[in-house]
Amino acid sequence: MPMQFSAQEIIETIRMVQMENLDIRTITMGISLRDCAHPDLPVVAERVYDKICRVASRLVPVGEEIARDYGIPIINTRLSVTPIALVAESAGAGDYTVVARAMDRAAREVGVNFIGGFSALVQKGTTTGDRALLASIPEALAVTERVCGSVNVGTTRAGINMDAVAQLGRIICDTAARTADRHGIGCAKLVVFCNAVDDNPFMAGAFHGIGEPECVVNVGVSGPGVVCMAVKKEPDADFGALASIIKRTAFKVTRMGELVGRAASAKLAVPFGIVDLSLAPTPAQGDSVARILEAMGLERVGTHGSTAALALLNDAVKKGGAMASSYVGGLSGAFIPVSEDEGMIEAARMGAISLDKLEAMTCVCSVGLDMIAVPGDTPASTIAAIIADEAAIGMINAKTTAVRIIPAPGRTVGEVVEFGGLLGTAPVMAVHRWSSAGFIGRGGRIPAPLQGLGN
């Protein structure tokens, strides 16, 4: 039987993997913990540990097997679980840190580097479990290594819970203080969402939504390097041609996600959930979203034109990816985390990009203000106001937005915070010095917008 591929096609694939950092960013197994509820909190923790270890025991070996068989690097294998506020609530009020510790132990036991789901959904108000979880976040993120938390504070349908927003400003400051010896790294594991999605495979915001099955496999693809090289090859292409180049590349990248997701699903005998089309950068050279925007003709990311360039990129990635997979979901868009993107780090260091420009860029991409370090003395009300702005963008535009911000203890603008590994390097960025305290102090809920009345 003759080979059905041309040499050019085969070399293209090999080049993408070996030279342009094409990889599968994460295989994330979602596990329902709804059956772990119990009136006694230590029993909840024990059940959580046992179930995760039982259900996820083969995840890491299967990931390694797939990476070997297909020759596609799989960077992370991770877990997402039912929001713990729901799981632990039948135990009433109390310190849910014991559950976070159980998640951390289980993650270590099965060999995943992160487990998401120390979470609560409070867009319209809080229950006993939600309040206990919120109160436990600073301690839980300080004493665990692999646990990630998230809180959904708004939706297009519900509006924005401004009491929760104000509280999260304080929680973020407290979390930074408790991990001050590690530059406030606890905050890097906490995401505040508007319109959070149930099937996001990416950390730190992953949780296993309440409409999800017992267990599911979701895949996050990557490949900013592949897109960047494709864009660089056509410096004179007009915007139509540019969009087309990105679409074709995104299609190919997403097909790898589809292949890996289906293989993992078959090997684990777990349903295949979704492929998340996000372009997710890493601090490595040649794996940057910022560099794609610069390859389009911007001298530095953050300058005028960055929002338009990102809008084109984000849309073309979705169009190419949507056809490549039978189930697209998660966040699906370009990520613009500052500390995790080599091009963003450089732009922030030289002052080319500001918090305000990043906020504007989040209007046209997924997901939000991500991995941004601000001065350690930033008031909680200012952090809450940053969250409120971002949540408003999500609420009005019916899209997911998020904030992952680190008030770096003892640091000021111009200094740099080194988190290391995938979390990267964060230059401390300036915030506005005028107070938002009066606004944040009002309390209550911002009503759902007209956009929420879609029926």
Added chain:
Amino acid sequence: MPSGTNRIIVTVIGRDQVGIIAAVSAVLAEAHANIVDISQTTLQEFFAMIMMADLEQATLPFADIKQRLNAKGEAMGLRIDAQHEAVFNYMHRV
């Protein structure tokens, strides 16, 4: 396996030299992997050989064959990779 077949694509990239095809064929023959097609091309200044092999009757698992090919490549100063055919099917065929 999503593809349903058990074929692999072996790629050899490096400087051209005597005995490349013989060496790769020998590794595959030892494992009873049947070569179904070979092509070669040049990629910039480098030589690239592409081989498709069927593992239906193979006596060694894919992971072992791949490892032997990698080792042979290192010994010859070449980069030899093997990937399941499904990777190329998924990426280049709708």
